[in-house]
Amino acid sequence: MRIAGFGFRRSATLASLAEALERLEACHGPADRLAAADSMRPTVQALGEARGLETLAVPDAALAAAETLTHSPRSRQARGTGSVAEAVAVLAAGPGATLLGPRLVSPDRCATAAMASAALARDITTRDIPAGDTT
DSSP states (O other), rough: OEEEEEEEEOOOOOHHHHHHHHHHHHHHHOOEEEEEGGHHHHHHHHHHHTOOEEEEEEEEEGGGGSSSSSHHHHHHHSSSSSHHHHHHHHHOOOOOOEEEESSOOOOOOOOOOOEEEEOOOOOOOOOOOOOOOOO
């Protein structure tokens, strides 16, 4: 199970997210589900609906608990994590998940996407992850 997580600026468009996802899938294969922080979910959900993919939500408060490969000072200051896309992907994929690489940036530099692989071949049926719970 591969989960694509997203981070993006307010100026990002649906095309920004789609281009970031296309770059990500070119490197790591197709995503099985998409994921976003609660506060960013509507835009990612629109992409999921357009692609026929379920969108999982991660509480914004949980982002700081995730280990990320990227350590962006701007992201750390704004969201408490080195990479929103990486944090969302690994948290949504569940315990023991592995990031498949660092986040990739859309050509317009407004969106990032990262892919995580779930540790177990399990069906992720929870759409929303409660605050403080990374399962």
